[in-house]
Amino acid sequence: MEVVNIENVTRVYRVGKVETQALRGVNLTIASGEFTALVGPSGSGKTTLLQMIGCLDQPTSGLVVINGRDVTKLNRNQRADMRRGTIGFIFQFFALIPTLTASENVEMPLLLNGHSPSARHARVLELLKAVDLTDRANNRPDQLSGGEQQRVAVARALAPKPTLVLADEPTANLDTENGKQVMEIMERLNKETGTTFIFATHDPRVIQYAKRVVTLQDGLVVKDTGEKA
Amino acid sequence: MLQILKMAYRDLGRNRRRSFFSALAVGGGLALLILLASVVEGEMGGALENAIRLQSGHIQIRAASYDENKTSLKWEDLVPNPEEISTRIAAVDQVKAATPRLYATGFLSSGTQSAGAKITGIDPLSPASDPYREGVISGQYLSPEDRDAVLIGRPMAEKLNLKVGDNVGLSLNTADGNVQEQILTVKGIYTTNTYGFDSATVFLPLAKAQALTRTENHASTIFVLLDETSMTDTVAPALSVSSSLQVKTWKDLNTLFVEWEDLAQSYIGFLYLIILAISVSVIINTLIMSVYERTREIGILSAIGMRGGRILALFLAESSLLAIGGVIMGLIIGVLGTMYFNVNGFYVGNMGLSGIAITDTVYAKLTMENLINLTIMTFVATILAGLYPAIMASRMPPVEALRAEK
Numbered sequence: 001m002e003v004v005n006i007e008n009v010t011r012v013y014r015v016g017k018v019e020t021q022a023l024r025g026v027n028l029t030i031a032s033g034e035f036t037a038l039v040g041p042s043g044s045g046k047t048t049l050l051q052m053i054g055c056l057d058q059p060t061s062g063l064v065v066i067n068g069r070d071v072t073k074l075n076r077n078q079r080a081d082m083r084r085g086t087i088g089f090i091f092q093f094f095a096l097i098p099t100l101t102a103s104e105n106v107e108m109p110l111l112l113n114g115h116s117p118s119a120r121h122a123r124v125l126e127l128l129k130a131v132d133l134t135d136r137a138n139n140r141p142d143q144l145s146g147g148e149q150q151r152v153a154v155a156r157a158l159a160p161k162p163t164l165v166l167a168d169e170p171t172a173n174l175d176t177e178n179g180k181q182v183m184e185i186m187e188r189l190n191k192e193t194g195t196t197f198i199f200a201t202h203d204p205r206v207i208q209y210a211k212r213v214v215t216l217q218d219g220l221v222v223k224d225t226g227e228k229a
Numbered sequence: 230m231l232q233i234l235k236m237a238y239r240d241l242g243r244n245r246r247r248s249f250f251s252a253l254a255v256g257g258g259l260a261l262l263i264l265l266a267s268v269v270e271g272e273m274g275g276a277l278e279n280a281i282r283l284q285s286g287h288i289q290i291r292a293a294s295y296d297e298n299k300t301s302l303k304w305e306d307l308v309p310n311p312e313e314i315s316t317r318i319a320a321v322d323q324v325k326a327a328t329p330r331l332y333a334t335g336f337l338s339s340g341t342q343s344a345g346a347k348i349t350g351i352d353p354l355s356p357a358s359d360p361y362r363e364g365v366i367s368g369q370y371l372s373p374e375d376r377d378a379v380l381i382g383r384p385m386a387e388k389l390n391l392k393v394g395d396n397v398g399l400s401l402n403t404a405d406g407n408v409q410e411q412i413l414t415v416k417g418i419y420t421t422n423t424y425g426f427d428s429a430t431v432f433l434p435l436a437k438a439q440a441l442t443r444t445e446n447h448a449s450t451i452f453v454l455l456d457e458t459s460m461t462d463t464v465a466p467a468l469s470v471s472s473s474l475q476v477k478t479w480k481d482l483n484t485l486f487v488e489w490e491d492l493a494q495s496y497i498g499f500l501y502l503i504i505l506a507i508s509v510s511v512i513i514n515t516l517i518m519s520v521y522e523r524t525r526e527i528g529i530l531s532a533i534g535m536r537g538g539r540i541l542a543l544f545l546a547e548s549s550l551l552a553i554g555g556v557i558m559g560l561i562i563g564v565l566g567t568m569y570f571n572v573n574g575f576y577v578g579n580m581g582l583s584g585i586a587i588t589d590t591v592y593a594k595l596t597m598e599n600l601i602n603l604t605i606m607t608f609v610a611t612i613l614a615g616l617y618p619a620i621m622a623s624r625m626p627p628v629e630a631l632r633a634e635k
Contacts, residue, residue, distance in 0.1 A: 051628055054532070056531075056532060056627045056628050056631070057626075057627075057628045076537060077536050077537065077538075080531065080534050080535065080536045080537070081534065081536070082534075083531075083532060083533065083534040084533065084534020084535075085534070088533075089532045089533065091529075091532075091631070093525075095525075095529045095532075095631075096529075097236070097526060097529065097530070098243075098526070099236060099239035099240055099242070099243065100236070100239070108232075108530075108533060109533045109534060111232050112533065112534050112535055112539070113534075156533070160534075
């Protein structure tokens with residue numbers, strides 16, 4: 001089943017009179033349960049493509065279909081609803097809310113989705129256990145290491161049981177050991193839950209975890225390995 | 230909602246000093262508004278009651294042809310048989326006192342000094358004359374039988390360098406248009422703490438004033454005090470004792486005060502706006518700073534699916550918490566300040582407003598209505614101040630927000 005279907009997507013940024021083409025007509029299909037890496041040099045369009053898939057940005061032209069729904073036709077609130085229920089995000093800069101504890105950060109998407117307090121509590125515990133941070137539940141981000149923060153971000157991304165998790169350079173700010181730990185957790189959760197993972201990276205150590213590697217260059221898909229068995 | 234409030238509270242705690250001073254700006258503004266309103270209430274209310282007590286009474290009965298500006302002493306412009314009319318009016322319910330008074334203009338002279346004076350003939354025993362009796366600070370009060378005694382205000386005594394027992398020359402107009410002169414003795418010196426009144430008004434017993442002005446059994450007015458100022462409009466129609474007499478209420482007799490009060494209220498309204506604008510601008514500044522500092526966080530919240538409405542609610546919750554903190558501080562400072570000035574007052578001296586009986590010390594008076602209105606006004610203004618930054622945050626495109634530097 002297709003989770004993501006991108007057809008001929010372009011994205012042009014205009015700054016004053018200068019136009020920059022970030023995407024020049026990308027076509028891509030991602031099936032349910034994939035563990036796919038978007039790779040390419042800086043400026044190749046990886047992050048822009050993730051933002052299109054994540055309903056964070058709108059294409060200049062083309063079609064973006066997530067879970068069978070054309071998201072280019074959605075308004076601002078509908079896109080927020082789509083993100084809340086369907087998509088989880090993991091960012092390079094950890095992206096936790098600094099005033100909330102680890103468990104509250106994980107709880108936030110559940111809260112936005114209207115889960116009951118008991119359901120939220122159970123899910124938060126389950127996810128913190130999955131990322132091995134049960135004992136850090138009440139710590140705020142500034143009391144956690146970079147690796148721990150990114151593991152909390154992984155738990156938060158998975159909290160509402162999304163169909164799709166998007167990770168933008170998830171290990172870029174981590175040392176080798178922590179980067180490995182985060183990738184192993186993502187890989188395990190992909191296998192256990194069947195959640196589709198798409199991650200942008202240019203780190204060869206990360207790419208090796210991917211079952212499929214899509215290479216972008218100058219806003220175009222130039223190579224697609226297809227999913228490994 | 231609870232989570233939004235919790236987040237808002239913690240967000241404010243990130244920069245405690247800035248949040249404290251922002252709330253203090255709101256509190257300071259509210260405290261200033263409370264103090265201002267209390268002083269104005271004390272001053273306006275005090276001035277009005279003072280004017281009624283000292284000058285106009287609640288109601289005056291005068292001859293239909295009497296012109297206050299001319300202080301006419303012609304018999305046809307005066308009230309005949311005033312004692313009889315006063316007695317009838319005093320019998321009316323809600324009338325506290327009714328007493329004849331005679332007004333004349335003249336000069337007091339002592340040595341080489343002289344001063345214009347409003348000579349007022351009073352019944353020294355009437356309760357309406359209590360403020361003058363109670364205000365005697367030197368010598369004695371008048372008695373109805375006095376024939377060469379005068380009671381003068383402290384500013385007049387200082388100007389003419391007079392003390393109790395000194396002789397003073399009095400020149401005044403009479404009913405037949407002549408000028409009468411007589412040497413009187415200063416029996417007492419009074420103060421009502423109302424410079425404009427004390428510096429011009431001298432008192433004689435009514436009988437003596439009538440004799441000097443040759444008005445005999447006539448008075449300029451029947452001065453009426455009621456139990457309550459609010460009863461004036463109800464009681465006034467009942468006092469129309471004759472078609473040749475007119476009934477004037479305190480509003481007719483204090484037109485300058487009423488106009489001054491309207492003008493003062495306009496200025497004060499403008500001052501309220503300035504104070505509120507300062508508080509509001511501090512809050513706007515604080516929250517805009519907060520939005521800029523947390524742009525990336527707004528992007529994160531948006532990325533995990535928080536709708537613009539909730540982001541708006543988050544920032545409005547912050548301005549609400551600042552408003553609550555500020556209002557609590559403002560109420561404490563404002564009420565304590567008002568309590569202090571209510572007991573001690575503050576000296577304003579001679580404000581130079583002739584015709585308006587403003588005392589030289591103003592005592593702040595806080596009404597519940599003012600307190601509630603100002604609190605609500607400050608609270609609402611502070612929340613509204615948060616609206617612009619909140620809208621700004623809620624409309625931020627998530628991609629741009631996420632791109633922001635931390």
